[in-house]
Amino acid sequence: MRRTFKKGGVHPPDMKERTRDVPIAEFPAPALVMIPMAQHFGSPALPVVGAGDKVAKGQLIGKADGRMSANVHSSVSGKVLRLEEKFTPQGRACKTVVIENDNSGIWADEIPCGRDWRAMSPKEIVEAVAAGGVVGMGGAAFPAHVKLEPPHEKPIDTAILNGVECEPYLTIDHRLMVERAAEIITGLRIIAKAVAAKEMVVGIESNKPEALKAMNAAAAGGGIRVEALDVKYPQGGEKQLIAALTGREVPPGKLPFDVGCVVHNVGTAWAIFNAVAKCVPLIERPLTISGDAIERPANLMVPIGTPVGAVIEHCGLDQKVKKILSGGPMMGMAIADPTIPVVKGMSGILALKKVPHDISGPCIRCGRCIEVCPLGGIASEMARAIEAGAIVDYEHLHVFDCMECGSCSFVCPAGRNLVQYVRQAKEEASYRRELHRKQQAKKQI
């Protein structure tokens, strides 16, 4: 029996055939790019350029604001037109640098470079990753350098690469593994060196035989374990992947560090390789463009800041489209503005004609949401408590520990969007915290 995580999970149709074998093509940089300062988890970067400034490709345009933040670089060479307030695909409004592409493609000084990562100390590696503005490319966009600096009291023994790609439609991690296996594997070695991990493991679902083959070949003889995992959503969840590969369970409210693991997406490993070995910052990312409303599905390497509408135009859109998504159909966000830019954490753009009916009825207590919850949560009760505003029940129901994988909503026969209740509760809580903070601040004055 192949491995997978034990508790819960669902099997949505994988829908990957349309782009599985389509090689990653370069998407030409558009005339205008709009690069948001808040593409990552944490504080937005602080812009270091102004209107009228000339910028080169790979030049720093936003400086990380503190440790939990990330640098932002220009993806083209050209001129800064303006800084504007704009929404990211995650629905976060932030400062966005609009750059006119001069199509010269001139790199900033000293990029790319050639350096020997083996000669670099862990500290130098972390600095290089931070300098390159690398963030998690699987979706959460967590600053990668933070994950490379575990607290001293928490030794890491296992560095894990996440090549699961359990979201339907998406094939970009798959293509990256097929086409850039050697770079990804080097990325893993760099990660393992930074955190001083002895073990290196790559988790890939068994529906990607080609990726498994390529990664096995690239890892051959190097003390790296490439594991074929049973297909089950959400295996790409950090906690699920750790459980599947090591049998360890990360307790609620804790991090992979706490069980001696660090997990990076394969795309992130590739970006780490670029930043460390080649001095190339994260200014482009691979994307899957798919869905039944896309006429020419593709895997594309797209400059950060490219408007989503330009990418879709390239692939052809059926006007009967119902939803356009940033990310996969399980955890992605619906977007409606074609000028929203491609960001570091975006793994795909999907255009769907067929979407679930928007009818929801009362809970019939079928228990399916409980059965599929990979965390052992009781989504039906969470939703009921949130609906009733019963905040006292949130804690024992683990509302704030929910990873928002959407498995519960996916199976609910009553059509209740259970995970949406959780998101709402989390938003309300952060709003209340903010309010409280402001009131405290007022009292101080």
Add this chain to the structure above:
Amino acid sequence: MIQQFPKTLIVGPGPHISGADSTSSIMWSVVIALVPAFIFSMANFGWYAGAVTITAVVSAVATEWAIQRMRKVSVTITDGSAAVTGLLLAFTLPPGVPLYVAALGSVFSIAVAKHAFGGLGMNIWNPALAGRAFISAAYSSALFMPKWPVLSSIFSGDIRTLDAVTMATPCAILQSDPAAIFQHYRLWDLFIGRIPGSIGETSALALLIGAAFLMVRKIIDWRLPVAYILTVALLVILFPVRAADGTIAGFWQASFWADPVFVLERSLAHALSGGLVMGAFFMATDMVTSPITKKGQAMFGAGCGVLVAVIRVYGGYPEGVCYSILLMNTVVWAIDNMTKPKFFGERAHA
């Protein structure tokens, strides 16, 4: 060039795909699963049994419609849940019951047992069984069948006018004189259902065909019905009884095991008679009124089984399925509390 998006784009929250089942696909699957038993009921008792069933279903659906209009909520009669209630209620009634009694039972099931509690998903007691309990209380005489037809080739006959002989139901015999059960019925008859009893309950075979379909569709789980039936089958044998001479007799005595085949057969006869199969697979498994986790459902089944065994061995009723489930429905909240899943990464509570 930037592709403009059509104005009709939806920006609802994810997930943006959903699983195959809906409330109505589940409910209609239950209806389909009850079709074999429905057909068998007419084969066994004649067309009138079908008329009772249809009456109960129509009444249930009409009541649902009327109440939803009155409550000014959306009308959901096409979701199949009222039809299921009507079907199951009819299946618990004797085949000669007056049509108006069946209709009134459905009205009670839907109006009181379901909607007075807030409608689908909110009711505590299984609506069909609550309706059945209501009829037992209000129209007990209508449920009393003094005579059962001779069960042969009556597909087309009318049970109310057929020449009938007095036949006791298997359950009644099991209660009054268990030793005599196989003088009246063969186990095979009990299994295929050529026996007197309520409309839908007699044929274990027909019910199991439907139940298998629901289990394959993952709409019901085997744990609950199996725990239920096994508990009954075991306890009806293991419970000590007072023999005619006043002594306590039970399994610890050598004489009890004098005929082990009979012990087994008697246990099987209990399992196959009196609505237990129907109750276990179709009533106790009602999602709304049973525990939400599989572990809880198994406990619920075992609890129902204990109650049935107590009622059959020590109680006044020969039956017990209906009340066992209604009683266990009442404590579902406690079972749910006891069987909460362990949260990921948390140590199991000692």
